[in-house]
Amino acid sequence: MPAIVVVGAQFGDEGKGKIVDLLAEKADFVVRYNGGNNAGHTVVVKGKKYKFHLLPSGAIQGKTCCIGAGVALDPRVLKEELLQLGGKKILLMIDPRVQVIMPWHNFLDAVAEDVKGKEKIGTTGRGIGPCYADRADRSGIRFCEIVEEKRLRERVEAVFPLKEKILHAVYNSATDSLDKEKIIAEYSALGKEFAGFLQDVSAVASEALEKKNLVLFEGAQGTFLDNDFGTYPFVTSSHPIAGSIFTGVGLGLRKIERVIGVAKAYATRVGGGPFVTELHGALADKIREKGAEFGTTTGRPRRVGWLDLPMLRTAHRLNGFTEIALTKIDVLAGLDEVKVCIAYQNNGEKVKELPADMRCLGDCTPVYKKFGGFEISGKEKSFAQLPKEAKDYIAFIEKELGVPVGIVSVGAEREETIIR
Ligand code: IMP
Secondary structure (H helix, E strand, O other): OOEEEEEEOOOOOOOHHHHHHHHHOOOOEEEEOOOOOOOOEEEEEOOEEEEEOOOOHHHHHOOEEEEOOOOEEOHHHHHHHHHHOOOOOOOEEEOOOOEEOOHHHHHHHHHHHHHHHHHOOOOOOOOHHHHHHHHHHOOOOEHHHOOOHHHHHHHHHHHHHHHHHHHHHHOOOOOOOOOHHHHHHHHHHHHHHHHHHEOOHHHHHHHHHHOOOOEEEEOOOOHHHOOOOOOOOOOOOOOOOOOHHHHHHHOOOOOOOEEEEEEEOOEEEOOOOOOOOEOOOHHHHHHHHHOOOEOOOOOOEOEEEOEEHHHHHHHHHHHOOOEEEEEOHHHHOOOOEEEEEEEEEEOOEEEOOOOOOHHHHHOOEEEEEEEEOOOOOOOOOOHHHOOHHHHHHHHHHHHHHOOOEEEEEOOOEOOOEEEO
């Protein structure tokens, strides 16, 4: 039962899209299990850039793409994304249980951030939090409920008055732009358009694994945006960690052959929240520009910092990595020196993993180890061809984590990858 999970080891934007695209060549199915169009997965093939928010990154390789029950799906975005593929046929399956992002979710996301003011999360504004909150509250609308107009109307009639009331009474917000009849018309047209994609992804993925097909599970966001194990409350509302494939797709517990933790050779974060190794000033600007660290979904500049090993150690504990895919090491090329945070200093104590209590994390300062600078051209085809300093850097990460670095990405293109 060859199951491979590709999971973000940091705060998202680690380059999972490229790794999934690479591995998808041999996969039979690529399955998304969490998040929604807050994600932005970039794949570059022969100079052409594809940006996926909802579709699994296996789409370009022509693989069967599945959207599992744990995903929050905005059908308006799915429509745009399919259009972007310019008529390229894709094999898509959407689980009937998938929660649908409705226009009031975007609205609620925006007003909640507004009211929080200085305490705002810095969400992507895609309605993700309110959509998952409705799932937990049992007032969500599922994908199977939008494919038939009568059913959709019943659900909207049941939920809409509640949303209007909350927006008026709690947020004192005008809801004129939310027109119930227009929403029903738009979503019922989208539902009809996508009805053919309805498939029980839990059953399909389980059967595929029984038949020993290769199933690739594509995580969105990253470990430290996990709703339980991330830097709460500065997290997303789903569970990006690897274990969430079982609940996000609907699989029985089973052995997973590979859990690939995708980690950038440095660190980035978009939105608010603690970031112990964050850099500011000219060096931060340089790395941001060179790494094109601007959100794929929102265009926001990403905060940048040095690689944080306490985070990666914790990510390994939470996900059980069998290997690391280290991305964007080329972005560090040309710097005089490269630093890695090996531990945190907290009130005179050395801490080697991320504390569970976020107040504690706020008091942590980084303890760094320095490495010499190096050059990388992107043409390196094997680990041996990397400069000594880069090899030392990678070997140090492996030793500290006790996990091999199996993939090293030296550029954005599919070919600019070293597989060891
Ligand atoms: P939300 O998921 O839109 O509610 O945003 C919650 C937090 O997660 C914010 O800090 C976002 O910037 C962050 N976030 C959500 N999705 C991604 C992603 O795909 N990459 C990086 N950060 C993300």
